[in-house]
Amino acid sequence: MAKYLKQDDLGSWLKELGKTYKVIAPVEEGDAVIFRPLTDERTLRIDRQATQGPKGVLFPACEELVSFKYGKDPEKPEKVTVDIQETVDAEPTLIFGSRPCDARGFDVFDNAFTKCSVKDSYYMARREQAVVVSLACTKTETTCFCNWVGGAPDGKGGSDVLLTPITGGYLVESVTDKGAALLDSPLLSEATGEHTAEAEKLLAAARESLREAPDFKCVPEQLYNLFDNMDFWEKQAAKCLSCGACTYLCPTCHCFNITDEQQGNQGSRIRSWDNCMSRLFTEEASGHNPRPTKAHRLKNRVGHKFCYFPDMHEGHIACVGCGRCIKSCPVALDIREVVTAAKECRLPEEETADD
Amino acid sequence: MLDQLKETIKKALPELDFVMGWGMGFDALHATPLFMYEPEDVDKLVWGPLNIQNLATYLPSLKGKKVGIVVKGCDSRSVAELLQEKLVNRDEVVIFGMACQGTVNLTKVREIVGNTGLVEDVKYENGKLTVTADGQPHEMLLKDVRADKCGYCRFPNAVISDHFVGEERAPQVEEDTFEDLKEFESQSFEERRDFWMKEMDRCLRCYACRNACPLCVCRDHCVAQSRDPHWVSQQDGIRDKFMFQIIHATHMAGRCTNCGECERACPVDIPVLLLKRSFNRAVKNTFAYDAGLDAGATPPLLAFKVNEDNIKEKEW
């Protein structure tokens, strides 16, 4: 089912949806574009890709898992009591204005948090109450490569509704039943053949504008082959600062740290984003660190996305090609180049076998 | 001049593990650090106002190797400061100095172009940058889009080098009068507090500002993330995030060379250099000292003088 929404009615539609949902959308903040609860004071910015995707809406940068309080048993003062409260924080939420790649990032999260034997109840509670309204891309950026990793500028994975900007408004298509319910609004009218034809034309041009997708089939195997080739990884990681900006901006990165933050007798156990570019990421209590250098860490990041994750989740690559790790990397390290280099790297054994 | 630089590097390369310079990145607007191992790599070298990264950041982790580095004026001060603090050995680094014409602030370019993700081509000629994006050429003067630090730059020429290539340039200004700080400080306390609360709200705690800083050398052992002891909360409240910035700024007092990498690296454009500027001015006023000008000097906060020249303790 496809509908049409006039540009002038977008605000009203979001207001209307705001009665049922907490609406989170990309807004201007300083020189960045960030997903925030939409309010009258904030300016919606959907003309360029947000600096950071909306992953924090479902997987917050920091969340309290439980709060705890130590006390004394009045009967037996030597005994310490602990009162623990689980914190579940989920409400009906509408994510508006994510790009198709951002939405696909939630597929990766679903695989990691809801489809394994251990389910993440915090994420699941939020995911169940969330509805994702994405905006198809009619312009692609130099860093975009969704088509390399199974997506598209009009990809529907992870979205409940897909909007395509056309003359004077949007073509609005529902992807899931959850999404279809949003299209009941009187502000939307039936889309005409002209609307759909224009959208298809713009989207075809957008798909066309992306660089041709290389064949990535052999990549997991190549990455395993290169696992011990530290010379390769050191060269690839030479310019990396090991800062982690790439992972915090990435719509698919989902590693976290858990710490107890205590003041006096009470505190909370929090989960906060962690990332494999940080040295402390895998430091063991013994002091041993399996990823002691930035080269080991870059290997982990690329390996996790293009090899280990697909291995565990039916070939699903854990990169959606949004290009943020390239665009916002302080040194413009390009993950496409690393994967391509891995793909093309001839191993020393192969060379000798040929000789 | 670029050819001359390439020649000089090629000549020195056989004695070195590699030389660091800049190459073209993923598009015409983005330069990227280039590690030159072979003479063919040197051919990829570029030079111009888009060479924004400060390569000195890599030096402390390269101790034990013998490397070359191409520097602009501000980068050279970082190298000098690292030498001062013995974080780099003088005989392990060969410095190729150039005179800098100023570097571009990509955020300012975005303000003009709209979306720098659509850039197709960039030309730079006679102080004028032409950026073509989405089929549309945008002309701009370098002086309108250059990094703020370039506006008060006193050292466009490398202050330390083994090979200086090309002509020297006259500095922008004689003295840094901290006009930017004065302007900021003309606001009330509440305004300034609100400004920082708003800016820090979107901090990701990603630490790009820290890792891009050539003088932030604890990095892997930074208090911000240490687990044992657990110095700093991992919460992401504004106060927690601001706390880290204050730690960074204080650790830089008397050492910060104003290279601006911390601010440039920030993916969400938080103007963190402003904090460092404030410390830089304090150090300048108190100790009459500029960081990174003399590889033989000792930074004032790493030294101890019983009677500081500008602190008239006895007269209090």
Ligand code: SF4
């Ligand atoms: S790839 Fe870039 S953003 Fe990521 S850790 Fe390295 S320098 Fe930082």
Ligand code: SF4
């Ligand atoms: S790895 Fe980079 S391109 Fe891929 S999803 Fe993450 S940020 Fe986007």
Ligand code: SF4
């Ligand atoms: S990668 Fe770019 S073109 Fe593809 S969906 Fe994301 S923003 Fe759109």
Ligand code: SF4
């Ligand atoms: S604090 Fe910022 S300006 Fe100062 S040396 Fe570090 S990166 Fe450069």
Ligand code: SF4
């Ligand atoms: S680079 Fe920016 S977002 Fe990252 S920690 Fe520093 S101030 Fe925060």
